[in-house]
Amino acid sequence: xxxxxxxxxxxxxxxxxxxxxxxxxxxxxxxxxxxxxxxxxxxxxxxxxxxxxxxxxxxxxxxxxxxxxxxxxxxxxxxxxxxxxxxxxxxxxxxxxxxxxxxxxxxxxxxxxxxxxxxxxxxxxxxxxxxxxxxxxxxxxxxxxxxxxxxxxxxxxxxxxxxxxxxxxxxxxxxxxxxxxxxxxxxxxxxxxxxxxxxxxxxxxxxxxxxxxxxxxxxxxxxxxxxxxxxxxxxxxxxxxxxxxxxxxxxxxxxxxxxxxxxxxxxxxxxxxxxxxxxxxxxxxxxxxxxxxxxxxxxxxxxxxxxxxxxxxxxxxxxxxxxxxxxx
Numbered sequence: 001x002x003x004x005x006x007x008x009x010x011x012x013x014x015x016x017x018x019x020x021x022x023x024x025x026x027x028x029x030x031x032x033x034x035x036x037x038x039x040x041x042x043x044x045x046x047x048x049x050x051x052x053x054x055x056x057x058x059x060x061x062x063x064x065x066x067x068x069x070x071x072x073x074x075x076x077x078x079x080x081x082x083x084x085x086x087x088x089x090x091x092x093x094x095x096x097x098x099x100x101x102x103x104x105x106x107x108x109x110x111x112x113x114x115x116x117x118x119x120x121x122x123x124x125x126x127x128x129x130x131x132x133x134x135x136x137x138x139x140x141x142x143x144x145x146x147x148x149x150x151x152x153x154x155x156x157x158x159x160x161x162x163x164x165x166x167x168x169x170x171x172x173x174x175x176x177x178x179x180x181x182x183x184x185x186x187x188x189x190x191x192x193x194x195x196x197x198x199x200x201x202x203x204x205x206x207x208x209x210x211x212x213x214x215x216x217x218x219x220x221x222x223x224x225x226x227x228x229x230x231x232x233x234x235x236x237x238x239x240x241x242x243x244x245x246x247x248x249x250x251x252x253x254x255x256x257x258x259x260x261x262x263x264x265x266x267x268x269x270x271x272x273x274x275x276x277x278x279x280x281x282x283x284x285x286x287x288x289x290x291x292x293x294x295x296x297x298x299x300x301x302x303x304x305x306x307x308x309x310x311x312x313x314x315x316x317x318x319x320x321x322x323x324x325x326x327x328x
Contacts, residue, residue: 012047013047014082016048016083017074018050020086021119023062023091025086025087026063032116038196052070053071054070055099078111081111082114084116085114087115095125103123104127124144124148125148129151133152134161135153136166137168138169139285142236146296159205175202175203213228219262221258227245227248227255227267230248232274235298275299279305283317
């Protein structure tokens with residue numbers, strides 16, 4: 001159910017200001033705007049309007065290399081009903097004290113403040129999400145919770161908490177905007193917009209972001225899936241293999257045989273690769289130190305982490321971060 005704060009601030013036509021942060025992800029940005037355009041078209045009059053903004057009013061390069069012209073700079077004057085921060089890769093590197101100050105100023109003017117994809121990192125840095133339920137892209141959730149312990153981080157598709165809203169990445173902003181349209185103008189118009197977008201089943205906010213574990217791994221054996229789920233839930237503090245086997249209702253030998261038969265590897269190697277792949281995401285997409293990445297993925301020291309990383313990926317994590325900066 002939409003928060004009362006959101007309902008109390010409805011104005012028509014309703015206006016959104018999309019703040020583009022360098023390296024923002026194009027898909028969540030367009031997934032947020034297109035339902036608004038479709039709602040106007042389906043209804044036959046202007047229900048929503050939007051503007052694009054940047055820190056300085058200059059064009060912004062998206063993570064895919066496209067350069068997007070904006071309508072102007074973000075200011076501290078509430079000229080729109082809702083501000084939506086759009087970010088993507090390297091969001092930690094693009095935190096901007098100037099933008100943070102303006103967002104805090106806007107929050108004191110009854111302006112709704114929200115984000116899509118990694119924009120929740122930018123909002124978290126302003127303090128505007130303190131004590132709030134919030135979400136973001138699933139790759140960012142661990143680091144978000146770790147860096148900002150005052151947040152109530154969830155794995156939802158989107159969250160609305162008072163006059164703050166956050167949304168995960170990919171096509172999830174489409175679900176958020178369809179939700180807003182349904183609250184504003186009813187389910188019929190929202191359904192017509194979803195149909196126009198070929199989005200045949202709008203997701204509820206609490207639906208998981210990621211594919212079902214069986215679909216992601218190709219595994220069908222329920223006990224093996226239990227073991228993998230336990231691994232994914234315990235990357236920072238790895239469980240002994242014997243404990244994993246016990247949780248899955250298997251002997252250690254049975255667990256090893258299942259991994260070999262279903263995945264062509266051993267449980268220890270699979271677990272290590274899960275942790276290293278998670279570490280790679282943290283290296284590429286956050287500003288965490290290598291020691292912090294090592295701790296967050298269950299390695300005893302930065303040296304041990306760097307050694308294992310090099311064996312798996314062919315180069316040290318420091319070079320991975322340099323490559324990510326060049327590509328970003």
